[in-house]
Amino acid sequence: MRELLQIAFYGAGSYFQSNHTVVLVLGILLYFSVAGKTLKPREKRLLAVTAVLLLLVLFPGSAAGLMLYQTRFYSYHWIWSLVPTTLCIAWGGTRLLWELTGQQRRDGKAARRLAAGMAVLLAFLLLTGNMGNLRSADREQESARQAAVYLEQLPQAGEALLWAPRPVLEAVRRHSGEIRLLYGRNMWEPEAAAYAYDTYPMEQQRLFDWMETIEKGDAYEMPLGLRIYLEDVAAVWEDGREQGSQVLADAYMLQLAARQGSRLWVFPDQATERVALACGQMWEEYGLRAKMLGEMAGYTVWNCEECL
Amino acid sequence: MIILLWLLLALVPWLIGAAVQTVLRRKTQGVVYMTDAWIIGGLCCIGLAEVLHLAGAFGRLPLGRLTLLWHGGLAALCLPSLALVAGAWRRHRERFRILPQKGGSFVLPGFFLLMVLLQVVYVYCMPAITAPGDITVETLRSFQAADGIYLVNPLTGQAYTQGISMRYRLLGLPTLYTLIGSGFPVDGSVLVQNLMPVVVLAGAYMAYYRIARLLYGDDLRKKYLLMILVAMVFWCGEGVIWLDGYAALHGAWLGTSIRNLLLLPYALSLGLEKDLRRTWPCMVLCVLAEACICITFNGLGMCLLLLAVMGVLHKVSVSSLYRHLSSRISERGEERS
Numbered sequence: 001m002r003e004l005l006q007i008a009f010y011g012a013g014s015y016f017q018s019n020h021t022v023v024l025v026l027g028i029l030l031y032f033s034v035a036g037k038t039l040k041p042r043e044k045r046l047l048a049v050t051a052v053l054l055l056l057v058l059f060p061g062s063a064a065g066l067m068l069y070q071t072r073f074y075s076y077h078w079i080w081s082l083v084p085t086t087l088c089i090a091w092g093g094t095r096l097l098w099e100l101t102g103q104q105r106r107d108g109k110a111a112r113r114l115a116a117g118m119a120v121l122l123a124f125l126l127l128t129g130n131m132g133n134l135r136s137a138d139r140e141q142e143s144a145r146q147a148a149v150y151l152e153q154l155p156q157a158g159e160a161l162l163w164a165p166r167p168v169l170e171a172v173r174r175h176s177g178e179i180r181l182l183y184g185r186n187m188w189e190p191e192a193a194a195y196a197y198d199t200y201p202m203e204q205q206r207l208f209d210w211m212e213t214i215e216k217g218d219a220y221e222m223p224l225g226l227r228i229y230l231e232d233v234a235a236v237w238e239d240g241r242e243q244g245s246q247v248l249a250d251a252y253m254l255q256l257a258a259r260q261g262s263r264l265w266v267f268p269d270q271a272t273e274r275v276a277l278a279c280g281q282m283w284e285e286y287g288l289r290a291k292m293l294g295e296m297a298g299y300t301v302w303n304c305e306e307c308l
Numbered sequence: 309m310i311i312l313l314w315l316l317l318a319l320v321p322w323l324i325g326a327a328v329q330t331v332l333r334r335k336t337q338g339v340v341y342m343t344d345a346w347i348i349g350g351l352c353c354i355g356l357a358e359v360l361h362l363a364g365a366f367g368r369l370p371l372g373r374l375t376l377l378w379h380g381g382l383a384a385l386c387l388p389s390l391a392l393v394a395g396a397w398r399r400h401r402e403r404f405r406i407l408p409q410k411g412g413s414f415v416l417p418g419f420f421l422l423m424v425l426l427q428v429v430y431v432y433c434m435p436a437i438t439a440p441g442d443i444t445v446e447t448l449r450s451f452q453a454a455d456g457i458y459l460v461n462p463l464t465g466q467a468y469t470q471g472i473s474m475r476y477r478l479l480g481l482p483t484l485y486t487l488i489g490s491g492f493p494v495d496g497s498v499l500v501q502n503l504m505p506v507v508v509l510a511g512a513y514m515a516y517y518r519i520a521r522l523l524y525g526d527d528l529r530k531k532y533l534l535m536i537l538v539a540m541v542f543w544c545g546e547g548v549i550w551l552d553g554y555a556a557l558h559g560a561w562l563g564t565s566i567r568n569l570l571l572l573p574y575a576l577s578l579g580l581e582k583d584l585r586r587t588w589p590c591m592v593l594c595v596l597a598e599a600c601i602c603i604t605f606n607g608l609g610m611c612l613l614l615l616a617v618m619g620v621l622h623k624v625s626v627s628s629l630y631r632h633l634s635s636r637i638s639e640r641g642e643e644r645s
Contacts, residue, residue: 018548021541042523042580048621049576053614069613073603074564077550081568082610084576086545086552087519090537094530103529111415114533122540129544130551141435161466170438173446173463174497177453184446184463191441196461197470 001064008063011076018077020128025054025085028092037095046084046091053083073194093121144171146297147266152176154293156264156303163207163257164266165215168299182262183208202229203256210253214271248285250278254304255286263304265290272300313492317507318346320386325349326404327389330396332589333403340396340404341521343514347574350511351593354480356381357487358600361480364457371455374483375490416532423539424513428506431557436501439549439559447482448489448496457483481563481601505560512556512569513538518577563601567610571598575611579618591615 016022029051032039039047056062057079066079097103101113144167151157151172162172163182172179183204186193200208209226230249254275257265267275272292279290279302290304325345333340360374360381369377397404446462454460458477461468489499516538520531545553555565575594578587591611598609624630 015550019545019551021545040523045580045618045621045625046523046576048625049579049614049618052617052621056617066613070610071603077548078564080550081564081572082614084573086538086541087516087573087576089541090516090534091523093537094534097533098530118536121537122544125540125544129541129553130547131544131553132547173449173465175449177446177449177451177462177465180465181463184461185443186461186463189441192443192463194441195443195476196468196472198461198468199470 001068004064004067005060007076008060008067011063012058015077015080018130019080019085020130021085021089021125024092024124024128025050025083025088028088028096029054031096032092037099043091043095046087050084050088057083089125097121140167141171143297143299144168145175147299147301148172148175148179150294150296151179151264151266151301154264154301156293160264160303161260161262162264162266163211163262164299165211165268168266182257182260203260207253207257207260210250214274215268217270246274247277247281250274251281251285254278254282254290255288258288258304265302265304266299267302269295269298269300275300275302309492310494313488313494313503317488320382321349321353322346323349323389323393324352324385327392328352330392330403332586336586337400337403339402341518342404343517343521347511347514347518347570348590348593350570351590351597352385353382354484354597354600355593356385357484358480360487361457361483361600362478364483365477368456371451371457371486371490374457375487378487378490413529416529416536420532420536420539423536423543424509427509427539427542427557431505431509431560432502436497437558439562442559442562444482444485444561445497445500448486448500451482451486452496475603478599479563479601479603481566485561500561505556508560508566508569509556511566512560512573515570515573515577519573519580522577522580563603567598567602571611572614575614576618579615579622584619584622 029047032047033051056066063076063079066082067076070079097114097117101110101117103110103114144165147164147168148171151162151168152175157179161180161182162169164172166185166188169181169183170185173181173184183200184192186196186198187200187205187208206226206229209223213220213222213226230252254265272295276292282288282290288304290302293301293303295301322342322345325348326340328348329338329340329345357378360369360377363369363377364371364374393404443462450460450462450465451457453465458468458472460466485496485500485504488504489496494503513535517531517535520534524530524534542553542556545551546557548554549559552568555562555568559565560569571594575591578584578591578594581587594611595609595615598604598611602609604610
């Protein structure tokens with residue numbers, strides 16, 4: 001409860017940062033309660049409900065109670081759904097526009113005044129609102145989608161578990177339910193992991209770490225967990241063999257993926273040389289052969305044959 | 309086929325809802341509004357899908373059989389509804405209001421329709437975004453691939469190792485989308501992320517229009533001005549997931565979006581009615597629909613809370629103490645002036 005109270009105490013400020021239209025709601029409530037305007041019973045009820053709900057979400061004690069009520073599955077900001085901010089702004093805006101632009105006066109200029117008033121209100125909304133350019137499909141997503149289409153046509157796709165970089169895994173499950181993955185979005189997205197109790201074994205977490213290093217290239221520092229794992233379990237980086245150790249480590253990770261049941265692999269095409277070296281090492285060390293099936297949209301597809 | 313799907317999405321909920329309203333208002337011979345009827349019918353469809361979802365999740369019925377039951381269930385609801393509505397239409401045609409009453413200029417309604425049309429085009433044609441934590445499309449795909457409800461983990465396609473939370477298992481929204489898409493050659497992700505948001509957006513405007521009607525009666529200009537402002541708020545508040553604008557323009561297929569855009573405004577409009585005793589069946593529908601689409605484990609959902617707050621405020625406003633206090637305050641004000 002103390003934690004909830006803390007979140008509720010600081011949450012209001014954080015919510016305000018994301019949505020300044022609360023100021024408009026407060027302004028409307030204040031104006032209509034102080035200005036002494038005559039309101040219809042329904043309008044009064046609407047204002048009363050908005051005011052009470054606003055107080056409930058602003059006051060930390062009641063906000064904590066509301067958070068407890070809505071379950072911890074949702075964060076603090078969701079309790080603001082209760083406050084009819086959109087309706088309050090729309091109603092208050094309508095009422096104010098009607099009065100301030102003199103719509104009762106039939107002098108032929110009412111429409112112009114209303115248009116000007118709406119432009120001012122729109123400016124207020126633009127200033128206080130929160131607009132983001134969210135709907136732009138980036139190149140990475142498009143490549144991943146193309147990869148998903150390509151993978152769906154492979155005969156191996158229906159049988160083997162797929163191991164691929166994040167964007168491809170995301171796109172594949174959105175594109176088709178037939179392809180099974182070694183691990184899914186719940187590996188890296190806590191919100192997506194909240195639906196099931198499933199967890200991943202340590203080996204699969206290390207495979208995910210390794211794929212991240214492959215995807216992000218040399219600029220990305222290898223996670224400490226993966227490094228320790230490779231030193232302890234795979235026994236690489238011994239004797240100071242820095243040059244050959246990466247190939248050994250890569251080969252170990254590839255055979256680990258195969259042992260975990262994944263024999264269909266997708267890698268970024270900039271890592272092709274590194275993967276080819278690792279596949280050669282894997283054949284020598286572990287007797288597993290992998291070959292490239294094809295390439296598309298910045299990715300290469302590999303199949304590990306001896307893992308059947 | 310897509311046009312047929314659009315037609316069915318518009319007509320079936322309206323027909324079921326109109327029949328429900330005809331029955332509920334048979335004594336008062338009240339007007340059956342198109343917007344109210346569509347929302348009520350939509351809630352009934354959510355209920356039907358939830359029943360089938362539970363049968364699939366706990367009775368292990370395959371998806372093929374659920375689809376048959378869905379079509380049968382809809383037919384069983386629609387045929388009596390059609391007879392009921394046709395009978396009522398013949399006797400009292402004036403009870404059914406499809407379009408707003410005449411009067412006033414076309415400028416504001418036209419401007420509002422233009423804004424809505426822009427939003428519809430934006431929602432339907434732009435590439436979908438990934439809402440954090442949303443796995444609806446993956447879930448729909450997994451239902452189709454596994455031919456059953458929650459047989460495999462939607463994110464991997466593999467069987468669950470540790471299981472799934474009971475509350476999540478009860479949510480029937482992915483099943484509703486799967487059943488709506490069954491029988492139509494429409495891609496799952498297009499259905500969920502492009503087509504259903506248009507339907508939800510339309511439902512949201514219907515709920516807000518209902519409030520506008522309650523507040524302004526037959527004053528078309530004020531009603532459409534309010535609707536235009538609602539549309540403007542949607543455009544200007546689409547940057548963060550918990551805002552109504554985001555719900556309307558980017559993630560309208562989510563359960564929380566349906567709750568925030570449709571159920572809460574509709575529940576609010578029910579709470580604003582004069583006689584709350586007449587609206588309780590619709591309130592119950594609202595609360596149940598929310599339980600079918602949102603996780604409401606500790607509590608019973610936002611709609612119930614909103615209705616409870618409105619009920620308490622209503623009780624307070626009609627209490628003798630409140631009346632006494634307000635009359636004293638107004639008397640003092642008059643004395644001072």
